Amino acid sequence: MSKTSLRPKVSSTKVTDWVDPSFDDFSENTGISVTATSLGVNNSSHRRKNVPSRLESSRFPARKREKPSSLEKIYGLENSKEYLSENEPWVDKYKPETQHELAVHKKKIEEVETWLKAKILERQPKQGGSILLITGPPGCGKTTTIKILSKEHGIQVQEWINPILPDFQKDDFKEILNPEASFHVFPYQSQIAVFKEFLLRATKYNKLQMLGDDLRTDKRIILVEDLPNQFYRDSHTLHEILRKYVHSGRCPLIFIISDSLSGDNNQRLLFPKEIQEECAIANISFNPVAPTIMMKFLNRIVTMEANKDGGNIIVPDKSSLELLCQGCSGDIRSAINSLQFSSSKGGNRLWPRKKGMSSIKSDAALSKSKQRKKTDKIFENQEVQAIGGKDVSLFLFRALGKILYCKRASLSEVDSPRLPLHLSEYDRDTLLVHPEEVVEMSHMPGELFNLYLHQNYIDFFVEVDDLVRASDFLSFADILSGDWNTRSLLRQYSTSIATRGVIHSNKARGFAHCQGGGWSFRPLHKPQWFLINKKYRENCLAAKALFSDFSLPALCLQTQLLPYLALLTIPMRNPAQISFIQDIGRLPLKRHFGRLKMEALTDREPGLIDPDSGDEAQLNGGQPAEEALGEPTQTAEPETCCLPLSQNSGSELPASQPQPFSAQGDVEEEEELIIEDYESDGT
């Protein structure tokens, strides 16, 4: 991209008189209707602040016209060039205009473009409504990409914006209190009803004509970024709407959902896999803006601002920019905002390095930063960004990778002391990650992280002795976090022991020079512990129910009595008892263990907590197990997520194994069946 392509945009395009007069009658005739707010306000940066309430604009048209006198003054001031250039946010001033200016990976742009072409430009008549779901972290350019591509291909964007309910007015209050006033009904429609109406109208009619809009094209898409809040509580309604839309929609519908690392996975809640398959919803997932790309854009903005203002801004050095790129977690909006704020006059204290304020092109600064680069890179996340730094979050996949692939710095790079000779067996190069920080950044409880580690560590070891040591550490960590009484206190220690234990035990990755040699990528998997633990609990229930006569605890029944009974060939009349003993009591004698199917952990998946595992779920207000298992996608609570799909199905239990309910059924039948005491006459 050429330097000129990132040009500042003059805001003269700001439109004050939005709606084309030809639509005047529309808003008057409909009490609750689709107006400028919900149809076609394309400027996302202004939409929330500047767009009046949808209902307000139809109910109180006169009030809107009162404002211009004061507004004119503001606009008069705002439109002056100096005011604009000084006060306009850089994020708007340097917003991309073409796809080549986007800080998005080319492949992603191509993916979106191909979809748009297939669904709009090469659309078959009577094709129905196609749906696209775009996901990715906030500020990575999802919305901007859609808007730019639409503009380039001459496609209208009809955008849904959550309507703001009308304010309760003074007059309304008076009317309510007036006993003589006739019964007054205030117009109200739920957000979902308004949303449905919007979809219907947006497919039927062209968008309202804004000044400057080219409406010669009839190609259009519907863009939904802010979904009505009710859908988060009742996602079934959204699914019904989607099903209907697929049949009756006439133009593509695009949803943009930002990833959240706090545990509430909106995508999984609103668009579960089944719905995606049923409605043939395409899914394009954006990545955070890569630091190199981000650096390029920030550099350009700073250079242009520095040239233009003639020293009016404080130019950060390269290392400060690098720090900024690292600290914004791939969010270009946040990075540009931080850059503007930090570079504004008087903001020099905001940069982490006091010395670093120099021209970005200065050779001295460049060479300095080159020297520093090496040492800076040794320890990750060491410096904290002074402003605008986001909480760095790691997806579980990456967090596990950081532990299992554990990067190290060689001795020559770091000046760290070595162990004495007699301990040389334990000598390792310096770790580049802090395992505890990695677990913290994964936003999940330590025990759960340990579970994932436990499931995956074996593939990363080459020596069986190392493996034994690692499993020792994991067992120790398990003991620390096993007792609910001390769990909260010892959790951190447990995590440290598990992560550092696994890292240290693995001699094959103990030194910087043997990092990655012959190590190809290894897929990660979800813990099978959930399924095994679920089976265990079910077996406990079944054992207690079937062998209640023995009055033994479930553990004792399963580990002592049943294996014993299995060895004695005692005839039993109760088929449930027989099948249970065969399954549980003879487990060690089975020749072929059926290996459970492994479920791959993908790069964006959050860690899942077993909802029916007991205290953890209960502490977090988890719902009953049956409910969670039956409807895995219904759990909206952040920390009471459901089981992984492959692990929540009761049908995966061996056919011979009694289910808790069937076991109960058998118990009821037992009232008629007489369970004979075990007599030795048959043997």
Ligand SMILES: Nc1ncnc2c1ncn2[C@@H]1O[C@H](COP(=O)(O)OP(=O)(O)OP(=O)(O)O)[C@@H](O)[C@H]1O
């Ligand atoms: N080179 C660039 N590429 C993409 N966006 C840029 C660029 N330069 C500046 N921006 C600005 O960054 C912001 C990116 O926000 P955008 O709404 O596209 O992100 P998003 O991924 O949809 O995130 P969110 O879901 O939080 O809105 C926009 O305001 C855009 O103008």
